[in-house]
Amino acid sequence: MAYYLISGGKGPGDNKDSFGFLYKKVSGDFTLESGIKLLNISGNNSSSAGIMVRQSSEPDAPFFACMVLGDGTIKIFYRTGSDKTARKLSHQVRGAGMIQVEKSGDSYTVSAAKFGEQYEQTTVRVAGLKESLIAGFFVCSGTETEKEAAAFSNIRFFE
Numbered sequence: 001m002a003y004y005l006i007s008g009g010k011g012p013g014d015n016k017d018s019f020g021f022l023y024k025k026v027s028g029d030f031t032l033e034s035g036i037k038l039l040n041i042s043g044n045n046s047s048s049a050g051i052m053v054r055q056s057s058e059p060d061a062p063f064f065a066c067m068v069l070g071d072g073t074i075k076i077f078y079r080t081g082s083d084k085t086a087r088k089l090s091h092q093v094r095g096a097g098m099i100q101v102e103k104s105g106d107s108y109t110v111s112a113a114k115f116g117e118q119y120e121q122t123t124v125r126v127a128g129l130k131e132s133l134i135a136g137f138f139v140c141s142g143t144e145t146e147k148e149a150a151a152f153s154n155i156r157f158f159e
Helices: none
Strands: 002-009 020-026 030-038 048-054 063-069 074-079 087-090 098-104 107-113 120-125 133-140 143-158
Touching (some): 048 098, 063 098, 063 107, 133 143
Antiparallel strands (some): 074 087, 098 107, 107 120
16 A cells, blocks of 8 residues: 655745645654655655654644655754754665654654665654654655655554
């Protein structure tokens, strides 16, 4: 089974996030994993899709996200409660077919791999996200005027 999302929006990062987001309420530690494929209907390399954990659906809420960009790079973005500017990191894997985000306390571990290869991990400590969160999948086109689509497959969620 796969979920397909289509949305516009500039994405997460500034203090007015805009994107399509399919999520559920979570608390405590969890792991969310999915195959993520951008369908590239916008033709825009700044389009992205990924896994996100947010404090709320407010556009300036604290969050943690791992995303696949249109050019295949993987980025990690996060914003804490006290800092409205998102921090950005690059993951070492490019063109990954599977992404996993594991939350353990204040630590978020992103694991990414091309199909058939072992996961490469990056762990980030993100203070400021409270226990009651929303987590799920997002897609954005990188602009307010275009749409982007993504497929999320082989989904596994452990609470």
